[in-house]
Amino acid sequence: MTPPADGTERSQAESLSFDWDLPHPPEKVWRALTDPALLAEWLLPVAGLELEPGAAFSFEAPAQPGWDGVVKCRVLEVEEPRRLRYAWVVGDMELDTVVAFTLTPVASGTRLSLVHSGFRPDQKRNLGGARYGWTMMGGRLAEVLAGIS
Amino acid sequence: MQAVVDEVFRALSDPTRRAIFEHLAREGEQSVRALTDRAGVSQPTVSKHLGVLKQARLVRDRPEGRQTYYRADRDGLAPLIDWMKHYAAFWAEHIDRLERLLEKME
Numbered sequence: 001m002t003p004p005a006d007g008t009e010r011s012q013a014e015s016l017s018f019d020w021d022l023p024h025p026p027e028k029v030w031r032a033l034t035d036p037a038l039l040a041e042w043l044l045p046v047a048g049l050e051l052e053p054g055a056a057f058s059f060e061a062p063a064q065p066g067w068d069g070v071v072k073c074r075v076l077e078v079e080e081p082r083r084l085r086y087a088w089v090v091g092d093m094e095l096d097t098v099v100a101f102t103l104t105p106v107a108s109g110t111r112l113s114l115v116h117s118g119f120r121p122d123q124k125r126n127l128g129g130a131r132y133g134w135t136m137m138g139g140r141l142a143e144v145l146a147g148i149s
Numbered sequence: 150m151q152a153v154v155d156e157v158f159r160a161l162s163d164p165t166r167r168a169i170f171e172h173l174a175r176e177g178e179q180s181v182r183a184l185t186d187r188a189g190v191s192q193p194t195v196s197k198h199l200g201v202l203k204q205a206r207l208v209r210d211r212p213e214g215r216q217t218y219y220r221a222d223r224d225g226l227a228p229l230i231d232w233m234k235h236y237a238a239f240w241a242e243h244i245d246r247l248e249r250l251l252e253k254m255e
Contacts, residue, residue: 042249
């Protein structure tokens, strides 16, 4: 995956990264990340998921004002049960990002790392991204933000 | 809040403007003349871009003699960072659900 070649330096405010320690083996966490029925339970309903690099699929949330609810994705990397990376694109004019999950076996189970990158505003993506961000979180934002301090 | 985010996105959506902002963030204060020499576009064009960045509160200016100097105001990125926090919250909430799901799974 090559970063956009526009010659400018990538800004600091461009990616989110997280780590969680989960008391479950990587194989089990991998299933939760890749089985459509399980994905629907914790993330979003998914359509057309095939674990083949280049394969397109989509997450489909209920439509909301200002957003049709669809996240268009494309598989970029699959290394069962260690690494899964896919493009996360919201609309043609909005958000073009990449989500990468890395599963590392640890004594207590699995360290799950998530990096969501590519939040740089770009040509054609000027206004929609912000609108989408607000729409997606809806009224629960304050509550959720309070929860993670 | 939404209007401010839109303004930051609009200001940074142009590659030339983004290059000017990132150059200022990296190199510190620069005169309009120095920025023009580097940007490869006319001074009125650079001034126009700086005006948009200033409007979005991404840069601050300081006149001195015949020159105007600009510097990046990193606080100006706060709306963008706030916007990304929506996604941080999104993932935090959904990984909570993942943890609950893993408890239920075989």
